[in-house]
Amino acid sequence: MLPQGTGTSGTARIDNLRQRLKLRRGRAFLITSLINIRYLTGFSGSSGYLLITGEGCYFFTDFRYQEQSKAEVVSCEIIITKKDPVGYIIKSIEKKGIKHLACEDTLSYRQFAMFSKKFQMTALKDTIEKIRLIKDEAELWHIRRAAKRAEDAFIGIKPQIKAGVTEKAVASMLEESLTAQGVSNMPFKVIAASGRHAAMPHAKPTDKALEGGDLLILDWGGESDGYYSDMTRTFLIAGGNDLSKKREIYDIVRNANREARNSVRTGQSAAEVDMAARRVIADAGYGQYFGHSTGHGVGIEVHELPYISAVNRKQKLEQNMVFTIEPGIYIPALGGVRIEDMVCVTGDSPQMITNLSRNLEII
Numbered sequence: 001m002l003p004q005g006t007g008t009s010g011t012a013r014i015d016n017l018r019q020r021l022k023l024r025r026g027r028a029f030l031i032t033s034l035i036n037i038r039y040l041t042g043f044s045g046s047s048g049y050l051l052i053t054g055e056g057c058y059f060f061t062d063f064r065y066q067e068q069s070k071a072e073v074v075s076c077e078i079i080i081t082k083k084d085p086v087g088y089i090i091k092s093i094e095k096k097g098i099k100h101l102a103c104e105d106t107l108s109y110r111q112f113a114m115f116s117k118k119f120q121m122t123a124l125k126d127t128i129e130k131i132r133l134i135k136d137e138a139e140l141w142h143i144r145r146a147a148k149r150a151e152d153a154f155i156g157i158k159p160q161i162k163a164g165v166t167e168k169a170v171a172s173m174l175e176e177s178l179t180a181q182g183v184s185n186m187p188f189k190v191i192a193a194s195g196r197h198a199a200m201p202h203a204k205p206t207d208k209a210l211e212g213g214d215l216l217i218l219d220w221g222g223e224s225d226g227y228y229s230d231m232t233r234t235f236l237i238a239g240g241n242d243l244s245k246k247r248e249i250y251d252i253v254r255n256a257n258r259e260a261r262n263s264v265r266t267g268q269s270a271a272e273v274d275m276a277a278r279r280v281i282a283d284a285g286y287g288q289y290f291g292h293s294t295g296h297g298v299g300i301e302v303h304e305l306p307y308i309s310a311v312n313r314k315q316k317l318e319q320n321m322v323f324t325i326e327p328g329i330y331i332p333a334l335g336g337v338r339i340e341d342m343v344c345v346t347g348d349s350p351q352m353i354t355n356l357s358r359n360l361e362i363i
């Protein structure tokens with residue numbers, strides 16, 4: 001199923017990390033984020049610590065994961081901890097002659113305090129997250145498959161979305177359809193927001209039935225082997241009258257989405273992509289109704305680097321970064337529109353990961 005020779009091995013990722021860290025004797029990096037541990041080693045369990053030294057790589061877990069870690073963890077020595085894993089790990093790190101220990105800045109304060117008693121500590125921010133920014137071919141393959149599953153899941157239930165059906169029913173149909181497509185772990189609960197609820201970017205589905213003239217925002221994601229996708233489409237429910245403002249904001253958001261996608265190229269800043277979308281909406285007079293940033297990275301987390309926001313001037317886009325473009329306009333009482341796509345940065349124009357039509361559909 002996977003393309004061959006794609007460089008997805010944990011060895012390559014750990015080597016890459018070690019090169020960046022330039023660990024000297026007596027120094028090590030302790031990784032505690034399970035998501036980063038999964039990225040580096042393949043371990044998918046719920047308890048583990050990863051220690052990288054200049055020479056070696058050590059994965060600590062407890063007896064529950066003895067067999068699983070043997071099957072999953074590549075290129076690390078596996079150490080099964082006894083009771084009190086942190087105490088055990090501290091002793092083991094001391095034995096290696098480590099004096100300076102770097103940790104991730106997400107380490108809990110309680111554990112930070114325990115390690116601080118024995119080691120000189122440094123907290124590192126986003127070290128592995130920055131490596132995760134650039135997707136390799138195997139990762140892109142899974143992200144594309146996740147998006148395909150999400151689109152197929154939607155196409156399967158689309159005929160059943162119509163006036164009279166509740167938001168909750170739409171959301172649960174789509175979730176069942178995602179499961180049927182092979183999605184085993186949804187990135188988030190499906191958002192189905194209609195009518196005035198569509199003015200809330202992250203509304204929870206309710207018992208409200210879809211009514212003629214409602215804008216319906218559907219935001220959903222797929223998954224493939226731990227990699228996620230994320231997309232949003234907005235529909236108009238057939239019926240109702242005086243739809244001119246709804247059509248107007250739809251066209252503006254669609255133009256903003258297109259302008260932002262057209263601005264994606266290697267070397268461009270994330271802030272410029274945000275501005276490309278924001279300019280269209282502000283020029284049309286709706287700037288105050290677009291209160292969130294334009295996008296976010298997607299991979300083994302559904303929200304990860306890079307953040308496509310106006311403040312992210314220093315983040316330059318590079319080949320094989322994957323993120324969303326999701327401008328929106330939300331007007332209290334009227335409703336809202338969001339059109340969210342996923343792109344992969346490629347040279348001067350991005351490759352689209354999501355492909356469902358962006359034309360206004362009346363259903």
Ligand SMILES: [Mn+2]
Pocket residue numbers: 230231296324326340
């Ligand atoms: Mn999103």
